[in-house]
Amino acid sequence: MSCRPRQKGPRRGVLGTVALAASLGLVLAGCGAGDAGTNASGNGEAAAGEPQSGGDLTVLLDAGYSGGWDTGLDPATSNSVGANQSLNSAIFGGLFTLEADENGENAEIVPHQAESYEFSEDGLTLTVKLREGITFSDGTPMDAEAVLWNWIRNLSSGSTGAPQLDLAQDQPVPELDQQFLDDLYAALPEDVDQELIEQRLGAIRAVDDVTLEIELATANGALVNAMPYNNLNLIASPTAYQEMGAQEFSQAPVAAGPFTVEANRISERLDLDKNEDYFKDGLPYLDELSFQSVAGDQVMYQTLQAGQGDAIEGLSSLTLIEQAQSNPQVTTTLGAPTSPYVIQLNTRKAPFDDKKAREAIYYATDFEAINEGLFGGQGDMSQSFTASGGLFHQQEVEGYRTYDPEKARELVEEIGGLTVELGTTDIVTARQVTTALQTQWQDAGIDVTIDSKPLGDVITKFGTGEWESMLQTAGAWDPAAGIGVGVRFGSTSTYSGTPLPEGASTAAEALAGGLQTDLDQVIQDAAGTVDEQEREQLYQQAAKMISDEAYGPFGIAFSPAQVVRKGVHGPGLTTPIPALAVNPGVIYERVWVEQ
Amino acid sequence: MTDTAVHPHAARPDGTKPPGRQGRGVTQGAGSGSPLLRLFGRRLLMTIPLLLAISVLVFVLLEMMPGDPARNQAGMDASEEQVEAVRQRMGLDRPAPERYFGWLFGLFRGDLGQSSVSGQPVADMIADRAPVTLELVVLAFVVSLGIAIPVALMAARKPGGLFDRATMVVAMTMLAVPNFVLAMLLVLVFAITLQMLPAIGFVPLEDGLVPNLRSVAMPVLALAVPLAAFYTRFLRGDLVEQMNSADYVDTARSKGVRPGLVLWLHAFRNSSFGLLTIVGLNIGTLVGGTVIIEQIFAMPGMGMMMLEGAMSQDVAVVQMCVFIFAAVAVLANLVVDLMYAVLDPRIRYGSH
Secondary structure, three states: OOOOOOOOOOOOOOOOOOHHHHHHHHOOOOOOOHHHOOOOOOOOOOOOOOOOOOOOOEEEOOOOOOOOOOOOOOOOOOOOOOOOHHHHHHHHOOEEEEEEEOOOOOOEEEEEEEEEEEEOOOOOHHHHHEEOOEOOOOOOOOOHHHHHHHHHHHHHOOOOOOOOOOOOOOOOOOOOHHHHHHHHHHOOOOOHHHHHHHHHHHHEEEOOOEEEEEOOOOOOOOOOOOOOOHHHHOEEEHHHHHHHHHHHHHHHHOOOOOOEEEEEEEEEEEEEEEOOOOOOOOOOOOOOOEEEEEOOOHHHHHHOOOOOEEEEEEEEHHHHHHHHHHHOOOOEEOOOOOOOEEEEOOOOOOOOOHHHHHHHHHOOOOOOHHHHHOOEEEEEEEEOOOOOOOOOOOOOOOOOOOHHHHHHHHHHHHHHOEEEEEEOOOOHHHHHHHHHHHHHHOOOOOOEEEEEHHHHHHHHHHHOOOOOEEEOOOOOOOOOOOOOOOHHHOOOHHHHHHHHOOOOHHHHHHHHHOOOOHHHHHHHHHHOOOHHHHHHHHHHHHHHHHOOOOOOOOEEHHHOEEEEEEEEEOEEEEEEOOOOOOEEOOOHOOOOOOO | OOOOOOOOOOOOOOOOOHHHOOOOOOOOOOOOOHHHHHHHHHHHHHHHHHHHHHHHHHHHHHOOOOOOOOHHHHOOOOOHHHHHHHHHHHOOOOHHHHHHHHHHHHHOOOOOOOOOOHHHHHHHHHHHHHHHHHHHHHHHHHHHHHHHHHHHHHHHHHHHHHHHHHHHHHHHHHHHHHHHHHHHHHHHHHHHHHHOOOOOOOOOHHHHHHHHHHHHHHHHHHHHHHHHHHHHHHHHHHHHHHHHOOOHHEEEEHOOOOHHHHHHHHHHHHHHHHHHHHHHHHHHHHHHHHHHHHHHHHOOOOOHHHHHHHHHHHHHHHHHHHHHOOOOOOOHHHHHHHHHHHOOOEEEEEEE
C-alpha cells in the first residue's frame, strides 16, 4: 500500500460558473447530513446505456459525517461503521445489500456475499449460507470459519457499529479448532470477557464450510434488515489481520469487496483500486475509486464544479440541491426517504406533561406549508415514524390531529398560555424548519424560543432530560434498526420524552425492574417477530398510540441528494436507494463512468 | 531625536520596550552572539512555565466543554455498554488529574501520547501535518509583507493621492471580508471559473514545486490578503506620520536627500519596528486562521487536526497542537526581538 493518496487536478472546461451570492452563506453548513428527510428523483438522468468498464471516480463526502473515519476502517473497532457505509461497501462488499428498483421502490435486502438466509419458524434461529468459492483479496477463503471469526470479533471489540443481539444463553460451545480459538483471542481486546465470548461461540456456529447459524433468545425481525448498517455485514480476512497487526489492518483492511485499499489518509482521503479477484465476473466497472473528505455541502459542491470530484454523496443543503437541480452539467438524485422530521415533546416535565399542551402543538403545526415553502413540495409527508422509502410505511394515521390554528389558540387559552423551548441540531435545514415552526406557533399564541446546538450538545441535552421539545428525525428503513422508533419513543431510551412506565421514576429504574409502557411492549413486539404482516400491524398500532397520546407531530421526510457529474451512473448515485439510516447507500461495484 | 530613534510603536511583542531603550541593551556586537544567546536562552526558559500553564488551561477547558465525548463518539443508537466501552477506550474512565499528569509525565519521557480517538501516535500525526501548516503560515507572511511593504511605500509617497486613496479603499474592503468568504471567492474565480487552481487538496513539495505551489496558492492568498490589508494600513499610516513630524526627516530633507530616499532609507526603517511587532503578534491570529482555511481547502494540516481534536475532546492531540502553536508564537517573538538588534544600531552596538 502506498501512503500517498492520489490527487486529481481540475478538469478544464468541465463545469461552468454558477451564482455565487446564494451560496456564500452556506460555507460551514451541512455537518450532519442527517436531518433532512426525503423524496423522489431530481433532474434525473437520461437512459444511461450499457455500463462501460474502466475509469476512475472521486466521491466527495461530508467531513462531519460520512467523510470521517477517525477510528479506522476495521469494522470491529470503528465507531463510524454506519456513517462510513459507502467506504465499507466498496472495501468489504457485504454479506447483504439493500437494493431497490430504478425508481427507488420495492427496496429489499439482497444476499450478496451470502447466498441466502432463513429464519426458523419461531424466529429464534437465523441460518446464513455463503456463496461458495469467494476469496479475500489476499487469496484466503471467505468461508464460514472466517465469518465466525469476524462476527465474534465484531461483536466483542467495542465498536459502536455492533448490533445489540439477544443471543441464546447457555448453548454448548461446539468443538473448535485450537488454532482458530488462538487466532480469535489474539484479535480480541486483552480484557475481553471470556465467558461472554464462550456464550457467543455457543450461540453463533459455523455448521459447515458455507453455513452459519445464529441462535437468539428472542426473535429479531430487523436482524437481517439492519445488517448493511452494522458491522456484522463486513467480513475481513483473518489471515491478513494476523499478518498486518491491528494498526495497519485498521488503515487498510483486506476483504473480499469490489475494491482494495491503495492509500488511506484517515478522514481525509481514501484511494481504492479494483479488486482483480472480485467474485463477480466483469465487476467492478471502475478501475479506481477515491473518497475525499470535504468540509460541508458548500465546499463539496464547489469542488464538484471545479472538476476535482465526480460525485457528492448526501448533499443536504436545500439551496444547493436546488442549484444542482438546475445545473445541466450534473445529475441530481434525491434518495427515497425513510426518516421524517418529528417534534419530540417531553411528557416528563412541564409544559408537555399536559396533554392539551401537546395537542396545541399538533394543531399549531403546518408541515404542509413548510414542505411547500422550504422544500419546494418535494418532501414526503408523513403522520408517523415511517416514510415512503421505508418498510411498513403508512402515510396517514387515523385520528391524527392536523393543522387547525383556531383549535390551537383555544387550547393555549384553556391552559393559560404556552411557552416553549424548541431545540434542534445546528444545521441549516433544521434551523430553517424551526424558524418556520416558530412563526406558526407564535400565530397560535405560543411563545417560542429556539435552541439550536451542535449534535454533541443535543445528545447531552437529551441525556440530562432538561428539554421541552426537540426537532429531530425519526425512523430508519426498518423502524427497528438504527435511530428508529424505539430510540425516539421507547420509554427507557435516552432520546425519548414519552412517559416512563408506572412505578419507575427514571429509565434506569424501569430497566432494572423490567418495567414497560404499553407503547414499549408494542414496539418490542414489532421488532420481536419475523412475520412481516404482524410487524406491519404492530407498527400501525404504535403509530396510532403515539398520535392518540400526542407524543410528537411528524412532518416532512426528505432524503439528502446524490449529485454526480454527467456521465457517471450507478445504483444509489443516479437511481435512488432508500437510506438505511441517514445517507442513501451506493452499490459501488456497479458504478460506472462513460469513457 | 536622532535618525535612529525608536518609534513609539516599536514596543516588543511582550509589551516591554526594546533592550536598547531600557539601558540593559546588548553591549557587544551581534556578531559575538553571547548576549543575544543569553536573551534567547532566558526567553526559552520563560516559555516552560508558560507552556505548562497553557497545558493546564487547555485541559481544564476541554474538561469543561459541554457534552460527554464518549457518548458523542458512540452516537445516538449506541447502547450504554457501547458508550462505556468507548469511554474506556478513550481513557475517560480515569480521573481527570490522573489523565493530565499521565499525559504530562509521558511528555517528559518524550512520549507525546496517542490520539484517544484514532489510537495513532500523536508524534506521527504532527510529523505528518506540521509541514502543511508551516508552509501555509510562512508563505502567508511572505506574501502579505510582499504586498504590504511596496504598496504602503507607494501610498505614503503622496498621502491623499489617488493611489493612496484607492489603496485604502481596497485595504478596508479586504479587512472587512472574513477570510473564509475570501476563500470561497477565490475558489469561484480560480478553481471554478478559470479552472487554474485546484479547489481542494495539498500536494507535498516532494511531488514537485509547481504542483505544491498551485495547491497552496489559494489558501495562502486567503490567509495573506487580509493580513496584507492590515499591514498596508498600519505601515502607510506610520510612514506618513514619520514623514510629517519626525525631525530626522526634516534634517534629511534639508540636506537635499530625495523624498523617495528619505521614505525608504529613514522613515521605513523606523516604521519597520512597529511592523515587526505587529507581525510577531499576528502569529497567533494567522495560526488561528489556518484552522478554518485548512477545513475549506481540505489541507491536512495542524489546524484541521486541532479542530477535529477539539470536537472529539481528544486531549493528547489538542494539547500538543496548542503546545506547538504557543511555542511557535514565542519563538516568533524572539525572532522579532533579534530583528530589533539588526535594525537598531544602538541595540547592536550598545551605543546611546
